[in-house]
Amino acid sequence: MRKNLLWDRRFWPLFWTQFLGAFNDNAFKNAMIVLITFQTSTWGGLSTKQMVALCGGIFIFPFFLFSGSAGQLADKVSKSRLVVAIKIFEIAVMVVGAVGFLQGSLALLLSALFLMGLHSTFFGPVKYSILPQLLHEKELLSANAYVEMGTFLAILLGTILGSVLITISGLGPWLMGGAMLLVSAMGFLTSRQIEPLSPISGNLNLQPNPIAPTMQMLRLIGKERSVLLSILGISWFWFFGAAVLAILPVYCRDFLHGDECLLTLFLTLFSVGIGVGSLLCGRLSANKLELGLVPLGSLGISLFALDLFFLGYPAGLPSTPQEMLTVRALLASFWGWRLMADLLLVAVFGGLFIVPLYTFIQHKSSAEERSRIIAGNNIVNALFMVLASVLLMVLFALGTSIPRLFLLLSLGNLVVAIYIYTVVPEFLLRLVCAILVRILYRLRVVGREHLPSSGPAVLVCNHVSFIDWLVISGASPRPIRFVMHHSFLQLPLTKRFFRDAGVIPIAGSLEDSKILATAFTRIAEALANGDLVCIFPEGRLTTDGSLRDFRPGIEKIVARSPVSVVPMALRGMWGSFFSKKHGKPMRRPFRRIWSRITLVIGPAVPPETVSAASLHKMVGRLLGRSEEPGASCDRTGRLAHPIAEHPEQPVQLPDPLLESGS
Missing domain, CATH: 3.40.1130.10 (Glycerol-3-phosphate (1)-acyltransferase)
Incomplete structure (x- = not known):
């Protein structure tokens, strides 16, 4: 009987290291979003909607700027040693974030948010490119499914912890700071258990100017058309996901008049859905690369996002901002269950969409270039997520309603689904x-x-x-x-x-x-x-x-x-x-x-x-x-x-x- 990868010594240290890192990212980020959404009216002339979108942009901006350097570094040095160094850096960043919470300094918190984005920028290429070094090729899809499942489960738990701890009167900042430092220390300990690995391209020359390697990464990902199309598909997923995650807090507070618990429920559904979809991908494909799931996943995303538009302004919502929609009231209504099902299934089909694309890139890229190709993927991902943040800020400023935002996302994703089918119809038909x-x-x-x-x-x-x-x-x-x-x-x-x-x-x-x-x-x-x-x-x-x-x-x-x-x-x-x-x-x-x-x-x-x-x-x-x-x-x-x-x-x-x- 084959051993489950989660208990495999080759895989579990990396799994828990990335899990704890994603947990910290989201606990910190969502604690900030709760502060901004429910406890801060404006800052620097920006509205709450614009501030939420700005936070998303600040976190992902380092991906766009430093992914090229991160890819070069991951190919040049031992990936196992690099992970340990990144975890040490995370501890230092969490110190800055903890001080920001304790002092109530938005400037320190935004700085820590940028640094956590930098931490994720350097960890991303390692997380995916190290898997083919640790595991056999036939294990990659299962490993990617577990990584995606773990990432979004960490998002779920981090979201809950960040949202709950920061709202505890008087003790919130202390508890939040202590939890972040504890989790980062645990991540450092698990990183030391990753099997020692030799560098893949030890003779690679590092370039101090981050712009030059960034341009090299972009040229590298364009060499193989199938890899480029996969990267564009992944980037669209992150565009869509970043937009949805930025919309949900505003949708909850301003449209549904919901409280913090309702927002936590929505984020939980989205995170659980991605995890379920990732594991379901492995089951449906018998742990083999199954590109036919990509257009199927894209179509499912469009259908259930479109239903969020048709849901519109449900009957029975609080008539005044002073009244709050609670989780109990949501569960007592049919439209509430429909809304939750839509959010969950958008995410489930998102998991079916994303896992085969990551696995395909690992299959198609050579060992010597894999980290840089994944770094190039992160650059394009970051560009798409920045575009999502900017577009949302513009649409919010123009007064676009939340249902219309869901309609625009659904139609855009439908175009992507149709295009994917025209490129690889044989995989979906198979x-x-x-x-x-x-x-x-x-x-x-x-x-x-x-x-x-x-x-x-x-x-x-x-x-x-x-x-x-x-x-x-x-x-x-x-x-x-x-x-x-x-x-x-x-x-x-x-x-x-x-x-x-x-x-x-x-x-x-x-x-x-x-x-x-x-x-x-x-x-x-x-x-x-x-x-x-x-x-x-x-x-x-x-x-x-x-x-x-x-x-x-x-x-x-x-x-x-x-x-x-x-x-x-x-x-x-x-x-x-x-x-x-x-x-x-x-x-x-x-x-x-x-x-x-x-x-x-x-x-x-x-x-x-x-x-x-x-x-x-x-x-x-x-x-x-x-x-x-x-x-x-x-x-x-x-x-x-x-x-x-x-x-x-x-x-x-x-x-x-x-x-x-x-």
């Missing part, structure tokens, strides 16, 4: 296929490790039903480009779906030689791009359950593009609603729905040994059919289908080298 397969059938996959995690390959499988492609797509962690008869791409209900999924249309040589030639060209292009291409070499759907002879087209494909071929066998679909066992398919609803089916994946066959006959033999054996004397055959001599109704029969995977040579 996820949809996986969900549909698990709704329709109880799928078991044998030999999944034989599917290549990267690079091109041709997949070949027997053809039993009209949804074989759906089952295979749902079983694969990677998108697959299927070769299908061109008529399927002409159907009104499936045309757009198959086009977005990258389906390659094909026709028989006598039917349309031009479509056939184009299909072979597109298959070669897909393989050259590193894609997986799946064909059904029988050429048509079986009408009697037998495995028909394979056509020689597979040999032509491999001759043109010498890549490995992965044989597969789909068992248990014969007799289903989508097969031809009972004549025309899809005539008897619910036939064999939720039945057990098995996809057996054999070892890859080298291109130089590929032949239609040998692949036919391999797929037959994966189906569990014997070629020994006395094996069941149909009247044409083809192997019959004794296994069709028994998908759970034990599987003996063949050796591809022995098979191809027989």
